[in-house]
Amino acid sequence: GIQVEQSPPDLILQEGANSTLRCNFSDSVNNLQWFHQNPWGQLINLFYIPSGTKQNGRLSATTVATERYSLLYISSSQTTDSGVYFCARQTGANNLFFGTGTRLTVIP
Amino acid sequence: DAGVIQSPRHEVTEMGQEVTLRCKPISGHNSLFWYRQTMMRGLELLIYFNNNVPIDDSGMPEDRFSAKMPNASFSTLKIQPSEPRDSAVYFCASRDSSYNSPLHFGNGTRLTVT
Numbered sequence: 001g002i003q004v005e006q007s008p009p010d011l012i013l014q015e016g017a018n019s020t021l022r023c024n025f026s027d028s029v030n031n032l033q034w035f036h037q038n039p040w041g042q043l044i045n046l047f048y049i050p051s052g053t054k055q056n057g058r059l060s061a062t063t064v065a066t067e068r069y070s071l072l073y074i075s076s077s078q079t080t081d082s083g084v085y086f087c088a089r090q091t092g093a094n095n096l097f098f099g100t101g102t103r104l105t106v107i108p
Numbered sequence: 109d110a111g112v113i114q115s116p117r118h119e120v121t122e123m124g125q126e127v128t129l130r131c132k133p134i135s136g137h138n139s140l141f142w143y144r145q146t147m148m149r150g151l152e153l154l155i156y157f158n159n160n161v162p163i164d165d166s167g168m169p170e171d172r173f174s175a176k177m178p179n180a181s182f183s184t185l186k187i188q189p190s191e192p193r194d195s196a197v198y199f200c201a202s203r204d205s206s207y208n209s210p211l212h213f214g215n216g217t218r219l220t221v222t
Contacts, residue, residue: 033210041197041216048210086151088211095164096141096211098151 003027004089004099012105013077021072021102023087031090032063034072037101038083046072046085077106110134112214114200120220126188129217131200132181137212139205142175142185145197145216154198157183158205190221 003026013019025032034046047054047061049070054061058077063070074081084103088096113132121127133140141156155165160177168175172191177183187194201213 035213041218043199043201043213043216045210045212088151095153095156097153100150 004087004097006085006087006099006102008102009100010103010105012107015077015079015106015108017077018073018075019077019104021074021085021104023070023072023099025068025070025087025089027068027089027091029063029065029068029089031096032065032070033088033090033096034061034070035086035088036081036083037086043086074104077104079106079108082106112200112202112212114198114214114217116217117215118218118220120222121190122222123191124189125221126186127190127194127219127221129185129198129200129219131183131185131214133183133200133202134212135181137202137204138180139203140177140183141201141203141211142183143199143201143213145199146195151199154185187219190219192221195219195221 005024007022031050033048036044049061049063051063051065058075060073084101086098086101088098090096115130138159142154145151154167155175157177175185197216197218199216201211203209203211
């Protein structure tokens with residue numbers, strides 16, 4: 001079946017540190033998205049990035065579709081970055097399959 | 109834009125009762141999705157609609173679950189009768205499928221069945 005694997009499953013950072021989250025997928029991708037689920041449960045769309053690199057403030061993402069992985073970079077982490085980060089890939093049929101997430105805790 | 113709007117935010121009900129969750133997608137979005145999130149199974153797609161038509165309901169767990177989309181601005185997910193194992197957060201999401209565009213989620217409905 002379709003596999004979306006995320007690593008690490010858990011990550012604890014000191015405020016100000018940088019981190020890289022990884023998403024591996026088993027098949028070709030039409031669409032890949034990164035989401036942040038905050039401690040209140042809201043799912044916030046971070047990046048729509050089927051290929052290439054995008055940046056938004058302290059966050060950036062890179063997808064290498066030919067090698068079937070995507071990376072999410074968080075620089076100068078803040079306590080508000082805490083939560084769970086999901087990647088999700090879309091099949092040709094318009095469905096998004098989610099990974100199991102990386103739980104990030106940023107300590108002041 | 110107000111984003112995807114779900115109601116209620118929280119629902120507590122007794123086993124055997126009917127539960128109806130509601131969703132208003134972003135205006136102009138023609139695809140609507142219902143997801144369920146639990147600790148054990150993560151985020152699972154239950155059903156999605158394109159242009160108000162159900163396309164894939166293979167994720168609907170059993171016949172107790174049903175979903176409708178009577179028009180482009182409203183969808184419901186109904187559970188009848190509800191069971192304690194249905195307790196979860198139910199998310200609605202929408203996107204414009206005419207070109208590749210991101211999926212936008214509502215704030216979810218936290219359902220507790222006692």
